Amino acid sequence: MSNNILNQQFRMDKDFMYTGTKTSQISxxxxxxxxxxxxxxxxxxxxxxxxxxxxxxxxxxxxSFFAVKAECKGEVKLTKVLNGDLQTPYTGEGKGxxxxxxxxxxxxxxxxxxxxxxxxxxxxxxxxxxxxDDADDPITVKLTAFNPFIPLNDRDSxxxxxxxxxxxxxxxxxxxxxxxxxxVSNPFRQGAVNEAVEFGGRRAIRMSSTQYEVDEAEFGxxxxxxxxDDVSYQSYWYRGGWFDNLTVFWKDFRQPGRFQERSYExxxxxxxxxxxxxxxxxxxxxxxxxxxxxxxxRFRFVLSWNFPNCVNFxxxxxxxxxGRQPSWKNYYSTLFxxxxxxxxxxxxxxxxxxxxxxxxxxxxxxxxLPDTVIDAISSNISILKSPTVLRLTDGTLYGFEGVHTxxxxxxxxxxxxxxxxxxxxxxxxxxxxxxxxxxYKHAQFENGKMAFRLMLPAExxxxxxxxxxAADGQMxxxxxxxxxxxxxxxxxxxxxxxxxxxxxLEYAWDPTNEDQWDADxxxxxxxxxxHTLDMELFGPNSWLTSMYLTALxxxxxxxxxxxxxxxxxxxxxxxANGSAWTNEHLFNGRYFHQLVDxxxxxxxxxxxxxxxxxxxxxxxxxxxIGEGCGIDQVLGQWFAHLVGLGYVLDPVKVKRAVQSIxxxxxxxxxxxxxxxxxxxxxxxxxxLMICTWPDDNCPTVPVxxxxxxxxxxxYQAACHMIYEGLVTEGLSAVKSIRDRYDxxxxxxxxxxxxxxxxxxxxxxxxxxxxxxxFEYDMxxxxxxxxxxxxxxxxxxxxxxxxxWGEFRCSDEQMELEVLMGELSLSSFGSGLLVGRVVKxxxxxxxxxxxxxxxxxxxxxxxxxxxxxxxxxxxx
Numbered sequence: 018m019s020n021n022i023l024n025q026q027f028r029m030d031k032d033f034m035y036t037g038t039k040t041s042q043i044s045x046x047x048x049x050x051x052x053x054x055x056x057x058x059x060x061x062x063x064x065x066x067x068x069x070x071x072x073x074x075x076x077x078x079x080x081s082f083f084a085v086k087a088e089c090k091g092e093v094k095l096t097k098v099l100n101g102d103l104q105t106p107y108t109g110e111g112k113g114x115x116x117x118x119x120x121x122x123x124x125x126x127x128x129x130x131x132x133x134x135x136x137x138x139x140x141x142x143x144x145x146x147x148x149x150d151d152a153d154d155p156i157t158v159k160l161t162a163f164n165p166f167i168p169l170n171d172r173d174s175x176x177x178x179x180x181x182x183x184x185x186x187x188x189x190x191x192x193x194x195x196x197x198x199x200x201v202s203n204p205f206r207q208g209a210v211n212e213a214v215e216f217g218g219r220r221a222i223r224m225s226s227t228q229y230e231v232d233e234a235e236f237g238x239x240x241x242x243x244x245x246d247d248v249s250y251q252s253y254w255y256r257g258g259w260f261d262n263l264t265v266f267w268k269d270f271r272q273p274g275r276f277q278e279r280s281y282e283x284x285x286x287x288x289x290x291x292x293x294x295x296x297x298x299x300x301x302x303x304x305x306x307x308x309x310x311x312x313x314x315r316f317r318f319v320l321s322w323n324f325p326n327c328v329n330f331x332x333x334x335x336x337x338x339x340g341r342q343p344s345w346k347n348y349y350s351t352l353f354x355x356x357x358x359x360x361x362x363x364x365x366x367x368x369x370x371x372x373x374x375x376x377x378x379x380x381x382x383x384x385x386l387p388d389t390v391i392d393a394i395s396s397n398i399s400i401l402k403s404p405t406v407l408r409l410t411d412g413t414l415y416g417f418e419g420v421h422t423x424x425x426x427x428x429x430x431x432x433x434x435x436x437x438x439x440x441x442x443x444x445x446x447x448x449x450x451x452x453x454x455x456x457y458k459h460a461q462f463e464n465g466k467m468a469f470r471l472m473l474p475a476e477x478x479x480x481x482x483x484x485x486x487a488a489d490g491q492m493x494x495x496x497x498x499x500x501x502x503x504x505x506x507x508x509x510x511x512x513x514x515x516x517x518x519x520x521x522l523e524y525a526w527d528p529t530n531e532d533q534w535d536a537d538x539x540x541x542x543x544x545x546x547x548h549t550l551d552m553e554l555f556g557p558n559s560w561l562t563s564m565y566l567t568a569l570x571x572x573x574x575x576x577x578x579x580x581x582x583x584x585x586x587x588x589x590x591x592x593a594n595g596s597a598w599t600n601e602h603l604f605n606g607r608y609f610h611q612l613v614d615x616x617x618x619x620x621x622x623x624x625x626x627x628x629x630x631x632x633x634x635x636x637x638x639x640x641x642i643g644e645g646c647g648i649d650q651v652l653g654q655w656f657a658h659l660v661g662l663g664y665v666l667d668p669v670k671v672k673r674a675v676q677s678i679x680x681x682x683x684x685x686x687x688x689x690x691x692x693x694x695x696x697x698x699x700x701x702x703x704x705l706m707i708c709t710w711p712d713d714n715c716p717t718v719p720v721x722x723x724x725x726x727x728x729x730x731x732y733q734a735a736c737h738m739i740y741e742g743l744v745t746e747g748l749s750a751v752k753s754i755r756d757r758y759d760x761x762x763x764x765x766x767x768x769x770x771x772x773x774x775x776x777x778x779x780x781x782x783x784x785x786x787x788x789x790x791f792e793y794d795m796x797x798x799x800x801x802x803x804x805x806x807x808x809x810x811x812x813x814x815x816x817x818x819x820x821w822g823e824f825r826c827s828d829e830q831m832e833l834e835v836l837m838g839e840l841s842l843s844s845f846g847s848g849l850l851v852g853r854v855v856k857x858x859x860x861x862x863x864x865x866x867x868x869x870x871x872x873x874x875x876x877x878x879x880x881x882x883x884x885x886x887x888x889x890x891x892x
Contacts, residue, residue: 031392033388034139035760040060040136043138045138045399047163050448052177052408070326072404084197096131136148142399143377145163147160148160162180166402169447169819171447181318183316195308203226207226222300222301224239232326237324243318247305249278251277252278255279317367323359325349343477348411377821385811389752390781390784390785394781394784396781397778403773403774405417405419430456431470435452438729439659440781444816457514459471459478460478468482469490489548492564492567496567496660532624548560554611555641557611560649569595607677615641640720645709648730651671654737658737672743676746682705682706683746694724703753704731707725726753728777729770729776732751735747737787742805747787790805803849804849820835820840821838830889833845839882841879841882846874850869850872855890855891858890860882
């Protein structure tokens with residue numbers, strides 16, 4: 018297929034712009050890593066207030082919105098809420114008394130006030146940009162909203178705030194007085210206090226409550242700050258009943274000139290019978306500029322929060338002696354005294370934070386990778402800014418699988434879900450290592466068994482967890498430890514956790530392993546194997562064995578580096594035997610599968626599992642794959658490619674198997690496909706199924722979720738297709754996913770599986786590695802690129818432990834640039850160098866000597882590349 022056709026097919030001209038009905042499902046998360054977030058809706062509303070240490074989908078925070086006013090010579094020409102049209106339906110949402118379905122849109126939408134009808138939403142995470150442009154208005158407005166997202170800088174990427182910068186253009190022929198006002202409701206219903214404060218020369222409204230002690234879960238505060246020179250404010254909107262507060266606000270706003278301060282003595286108290294009433298106190302902060310005809314003015318606001326006490330309300334266990342739920346301090350509360358402190362930090366460092374975040378965003382989006390891939394990568398790294406992710410007091414990263422509307426979905430940094438996630442390891446490697454550290458410290462039993470879900474506090478995990486280990490999760494932990502080592506080059510860190518890694522691996526054949534994964538120690542998983550589809554497989558299968566093989570191969574290399582040669586021989590022997598056996602016995606000529614006699618009840622009797630896994634009516638096992646074509650049938654091989662371990666199974670058979678996944682599991686029109694499971698694709702949509710049975714020999718009750726198209730699995734398979742040279746097939750699968758998340762059908766920044774903001778979708782970052790042919794080994798100081806997409810004119814983002822930047826390639830030369838941090842190298846590799854002679858290598862404009870060995874360039878002494886210094890290879 019020609020490049021022109023491919024470009025058209027995979028949208029090389031996408032502008033990431035959403036308008037009209039394509040904005041209806043948008044909620045763009047604005048928040049830090051582990052801080053919670055506020056959603057920017059497709060029409061500019063502030064929704065999904067998930068800043069209170071728990072998910073809070075579909076929520077509002079009273080009347081919290083921005084509005085703009087234009088005056089000329091004392092006459093008000095325009096007053097509008099900075100929102101676009103509310104999309105249908107208009108009947109109302111949810112259930113309630115005197116609200117909800119049958120009562121029309123909620124007043125908090127501000128849809129009943131003048132607003133803009135011509136708006137657009139451009140989302141290029143971590144930035145969202147909106148335009149408000151009605152033809153008859155004297156002004157146009159552009160909003161830029163973001164939160165700092167700077168690879169390797171997890172501190173500045175974990176600030177609890179949302180930044181809004183409005184640029185107003187005066188397109189009239191008159192000088193205009195422009196005001197932009199931010200209104201925020203105090204989230205507390207009891208003891209609410211609003212304060213107009215000045216901090217660092219900047220004006221702010223700070224909101225808190227006298228109701229709670231400093232160690233209570235509800236304790237916290239919220240700050241709206243601006244750096245405008247000319248500011249007016251009201252600590253409080255008018256207090257009243259019925260619709261009084263909003264009515265009076267709009268009358269105040271419609272008057273020429275500035276707002277007049279309004280304050281009340283003492284907090285607002287509502288008795289228990291009135292807590293449901295929408296009478297939260299609201300404060301406002303307005304910036305003012307005189308703007309000449311044709312001129313522009315900027316209005317910057319920071320909305321920051323601080324709710325320091327995180328409580329385990331979802332699974333508290335027995336709590337402490339007083340019966341209180343387990344709690345800890347949010348990491349961000351160790352950095353900032355309160356919300357005013359964090360807002361002021363943003364203002365003081367705004368230029369740097371904006372510049373560095375923009376540098377990352379532009380580097381990622383200026384890539385020549387297909388737009389569908391950039392879309393998939395950028396949209397899903399937003400999961401790190403969602404309530405799926407927490408940061409514990411010491412900064413350790415902890416994650417749910419996803420989130421329900423009001424609590425996390427499936428606790429515990431679930432190992433077999435987070436196996437698929439690849440973004441954190443490259444963008445924030447220290448956070449990835451923190452996940453390995455806490456897992457091996459608190460989730461491992463003495464015999465090596467790993468709990469695949471961490472409880473909080475983490476010390477509870479091995480005490481309270483009695484469930485069996487997950488084979489895929491436990492082997493994935495070994496592979497991820499190898500990945501973190503290779504990304505960081507930190508062998509001392511590896512040494513510190515190596516005894517735990519070794520025990521986790523060897524649990525496969527440990528006599529105390531109740532599930533007997535590899536009881537005969539032959540390198541093949543064959544016992545009872547719990548996995549990410551929430552049940553167990555019995556007998557040999559390529560899916561979990563391939564994870565085992567990759568873990569063995571990784572462990573052999575780690576053991577060798579740490580001087581344990583006897584372990585190298587042991588692991589390599591197991592790997593060789595297991596790989597050979599799998600190639601011979603688990604490949605049917607088209608794909609790999611599970612080897613199990615579904616009619617043999619004795620297999621289940623061995624593990625006392627008949628009650629759950631035996632189908633009396635059909636006389637066969639339940640929840641197995643058998644001769645099915647599973648989407649994860651060579652999952653371990655995908656992981657091996659990502660971490661640079663090469664092939665763990667026969668390359669020819671692997672490619673044929675991956676082709677079979679596309680041929681059998683890719684469904685063009687899901688409306689024609691029967692799905693008894695959860696519905697993640699429907700009607701005219703397309704996607705990859707979890708499992709199909711090409712020979713029509715599906716078990717009566719097959720493996721769970723077989724009929725679903727779940728994004729994280731699909732990204733894994735698509736990425737693997739690209740690794741095996743099936744680029745068009747892989748990109749087609751990616752396009753299918755992103756077409757489902759088009760802003761109208763679903764939110765582009767919320768790919769869901771078992772809940773919203775699902776961690777497994779961060780598998781999409783692997784697409785960058787696959788298409789760029791990214792090689793990395795910071796232990797030896799090696800980096801490389803072998804692009805599988807438009808290699809004659811290629812550029813892409815890259816990131817490792819100590820630096821990140823851009824790689825560029827043309828017919829004449831290659832360039833490696835560090836944009837932040839540094840990169841220390843001993844060698845550079847590329848498949849494009851094979852058969853070609855490199856004429857010269859320049860670093861910072863100076864020639865350096867090198868040796869070329871086929872596809873590798875080698876330096877006698879390590880070279881260090883810093884920002885402003887570019888490594889250039891001339892052919």
